[in-house]
Structure formats: structure tokens, C-alpha cells
Amino acid sequence: MKTVLVTGGAGFIGSHIAEFFARQDWRVIVLDNLSRTLLLKSSHIDASYNWDYLHEYYAGRVQCIKGDVNDHELLRNILSQCDAIIHTAGQTAVTRSIEFPREDFTNNAAATFTLLEESRLSGKNHRIIFCSTNKVYGEKANFLPIIEKDTRYIFGAGYEAGIDEEFGIDLCKHSPYGCSKAAADIYCQEYARHYGMNIGIFRMSCIYGPRQLGLEDQGWIAWFIIAMLMGQKITICGDGKQVRDILYVDDLVRLMYDFIISDISYGLYNVGGGCENAVSILEVISLLEDECKLKANITCKDWRASDQKVFYTNIEHVKAMLGWTPMVSCKDGIRQLVQWYKDNRAFLKRYNGIYTAREQSQ
Numbered sequence: 001m002k003t004v005l006v007t008g009g010a011g012f013i014g015s016h017i018a019e020f021f022a023r024q025d026w027r028v029i030v031l032d033n034l035s036r037t038l039l040l041k042s043s044h045i046d047a048s049y050n051w052d053y054l055h056e057y058y059a060g061r062v063q064c065i066k067g068d069v070n071d072h073e074l075l076r077n078i079l080s081q082c083d084a085i086i087h088t089a090g091q092t093a094v095t096r097s098i099e100f101p102r103e104d105f106t107n108n109a110a111a112t113f114t115l116l117e118e119s120r121l122s123g124k125n126h127r128i129i130f131c132s133t134n135k136v137y138g139e140k141a142n143f144l145p146i147i148e149k150d151t152r153y154i155f156g157a158g159y160e161a162g163i164d165e166e167f168g169i170d171l172c173k174h175s176p177y178g179c180s181k182a183a184a185d186i187y188c189q190e191y192a193r194h195y196g197m198n199i200g201i202f203r204m205s206c207i208y209g210p211r212q213l214g215l216e217d218q219g220w221i222a223w224f225i226i227a228m229l230m231g232q233k234i235t236i237c238g239d240g241k242q243v244r245d246i247l248y249v250d251d252l253v254r255l256m257y258d259f260i261i262s263d264i265s266y267g268l269y270n271v272g273g274g275c276e277n278a279v280s281i282l283e284v285i286s287l288l289e290d291e292c293k294l295k296a297n298i299t300c301k302d303w304r305a306s307d308q309k310v311f312y313t314n315i316e317h318v319k320a321m322l323g324w325t326p327m328v329s330c331k332d333g334i335r336q337l338v339q340w341y342k343d344n345r346a347f348l349k350r351y352n353g354i355y356t357a358r359e360q361s362q
């Protein structure tokens with residue numbers, strides 16, 4: 001039986017990876033310090049839902065270890081038992097990285113470096129995936145020709161199919177998050193090149209799906225649904241026409257599994273729903289209003305620093321290399337997700353402990 005380490009395995013993406021690999025008869029080790037809500041300065045919300053979920057449904061197949069990726073000794077011990085590593089742990093929000101750049105650096109750049117170095121020194125030739133981000137492209141996308149439509153921006157001539165991997169990451173403004181992720185991304189590239197390590201770098205767009213502890217600072221689709229069902233305000237920064245391609249977590253996890261069991265030694269991929277699954281904030285809110293049969297309570301703020309007006313991924317490279325394609329359309333995915341949140345009220349209770357009268361009356 002093979003063993004995979006999932007760092008950040010108590011997080012949203014990590015817990016889905018842990019579940020998927022456990023179902024494929026892998027032994028899974030989850031390493032997580034349960035810091036999501038501390039990092040996002042929302043510590044009044046309990047971040048242990050996925051941790052408890054894995055304990056409840058996958059005890060015996062998933063071993064959960066509470067610890068930090070920067071703990072060299074702990075990591076060395078775990079890595080000696082593993083064949084593969086999927087590194088999802090990290091600080092996830094652009095906004096928080098601007099306020100707390102050291103935490104961001106420590107949990108993204110430094111933690112990834114520690115992981116790569118310990119893997120190299122272990123001599124185990126692990127297969128590795130690093131969760132990078134489209135934010136490594138910084139604000140460069142903002143200088144492309146864009147066209148304003150009624151409910152969204154779209155890319156203009158030459159970029160209709162979205163941003164591919166050739167789009168440079170230099171000479172563009174980055175947030176600290178963009179820097180720490182780009183540093184980690186480049187370290188992965190260089191560890192693959194110099195030490196022959198097997199690494200897949202996944203530059204991901206917005207990933208969404210069940211069990212995401214969405215917050216105003218990160219995980220916007222989940223946050224919008226939660227806010228709506230709980231009768232809370234939804235704040236839109238900018239005009240709401242900003243566009244992202246979104247990818248359902250099941251599609252991502254299937255792709256990661258395919259990479260891990262493939263014989264591809266190195267890959268750098270833009271991963272998202274692609275132009276077919278690009279949606280604007282206004283469009284998502286309208287979809288949610290239909291699905292929830294509620295009217296969103298919206299307030300508006302100024303644009304966020306370093307926000308991209310349009311970003312959608314050209315996914316042709318990863319499709320060609322791994323024979324993969326997203327199966328869940330953005331509309332179906334959002335529908336499924338609304339249903340999940342409606343069916344899993346215990347999850348919503350983590351937010352305030354109480355439902356609003358509006359949500360209860362449904």
C-alpha cells in the first residue's frame with residue numbers, strides 16, 4: 001500500500017484529497033496545524049470540521065497529525081514513510097498577506113522550502129504536487145485588453161481562451177501572497193530541475209466545493225452562500241463584474257490523483273475551470289438568488305488592492321498532458337454546493353452558532 005502525505009489536509013482542498021486517496025486504498029497522513037481561521041484572523045470560527053470529518057469517516061485509513069510543516073524533525077519522520085506528497089498547507093488570503101506579510105511568508109514560502117529540502121534530503125524520490133495559484137501572475141492580467149459587458153469583463157483580442165503558462169510572472173505588481181507563492185513555485189521549479197525531483201506545480205484558479213470554510217477574505221463562493229443562507233451582508237469590492245474561472249473540487253482532486261500515478265516527472269500547469277466556467281461576481285450572486293430563493297443583501301466597497309479584473313485560465317496544456325477535463329459545469333457545481341450547505345446545517349452553525357430567523361424560516 002502506498003502512502004501520501006497531505007499537508008494542510010484539514011483544510012478544504014486537502015481534506016478532499018485525503019478522502020479521495022483513502023478511497024483509492026492509499027494510506028493517508030494528514031499534517032495540519034489547524035491554523036486557517038487564526039491566519040485569517042477569524043479565530044472565533046472553529047476550523048476543525050474537516051479534521052473531525054476525516055476522523056469520523058476515515059479513521060484507520062487517514063492518520064491526522066497536528067503539526068507545522070516548518071517543523072523539520074516531524075516532517076523528516078513523516079516523509080520517511082511516504083511515496084507522495086500533496087502540499088496544500090499555507091496562508092491563503094491576499095488581504096491578510098498585506099496585513100501580516102511575515103506569517104504569509106512563513107507559511108507559504110518558508111514552509112514549501114522546508115518541505116522540498118526535507119524531501120530532497122530523504123532520498124525517497126517522492127512524487128509531489130504543490131498548490132500554487134494564479135496570483136503568481138500578479139496584476140499583469142490587468143494590462144491586457146479587456147471588454148466590459150453588462151455583467152462581466154472579458155479578455156479582448158489574443159486572450160479570449162484565457163491565460164496560459166507562458167504568461168510571465170515578472171515585472172508585474174504582486175501582493176505579498178503573490179510573492180510568497182511565486183517564491184515557492186519557483187523553488188519547486190528549481191528543485192525539479194537541479195535535483196531531478198518529481199513535481200507538479202498546479203497554478204490554481206478558484207476552487208469551490210463542499211466543506212470549504214469560506215470567509216470574506218478567502219473562499220468567496222462558499223462565503224457568499226453561507227452569508228446568504230444566514231441572512232448576512234455580502235460585500236462586493238469593486239463593481240462585481242470581475243471574472244474568475246471556477247473549478248469544482250472533485251475535478252481538481254481527480255486531476256491530482258492522475259498526476260501522482262502518472263509517469264510524468266515534472267509539470268507546471270494552469271488549473272481551473274477554463275473560459276467555459278468563467279463567471280463574474282454579479283452572475284454568481286444572481287445564480288445564488290435563484291437557487292436559494294432569497295435576495296442577496298449587498299454592500300459595495302472599493303476595489304481590493306492587487307485584484308485582477310479578469311482572470312480565467314487557459315487549461316489546454318494540462319488537458320493535453322493528463323487527458324483531463326473538468327466534468328462539473330459552474331452552474332451545476334454551484335447548484336450542488338447550495339444544496340450541500342442547506343443539507344449540512346451543522347457546518348453553518350460553526351459561523352455564529354445560530355441561524356438567523358430568515359434562514360430558519362425556509
Ligand SMILES: NC(=O)c1ccc[n+]([C@@H]2O[C@H](COP(=O)([O-])OP(=O)(O)OC[C@H]3O[C@@H](n4cnc5c(N)ncnc54)[C@H](O)[C@@H]3O)[C@@H](O)[C@H]2O)c1
Binds near residue numbers: 007032034106
Ligand atoms: N481554494 C482556492 O480557491 C485556492 C486557489 C488557488 C490556490 N490555493 C492554494 O491551495 C492550498 C489549499 O487551499 P484551501 O482552500 O484548501 O485552504 P485551507 O485554508 O482550507 O487549507 C489550508 C490548510 O493548511 C493549514 N496550514 C496552514 N499553514 C500551515 C502550516 N505551516 N503547517 C501545517 N498546516 C498549515 C491550515 O490549517 C489549513 O487547514 C493553499 O496553499 C492555497 O494557497 C487555493
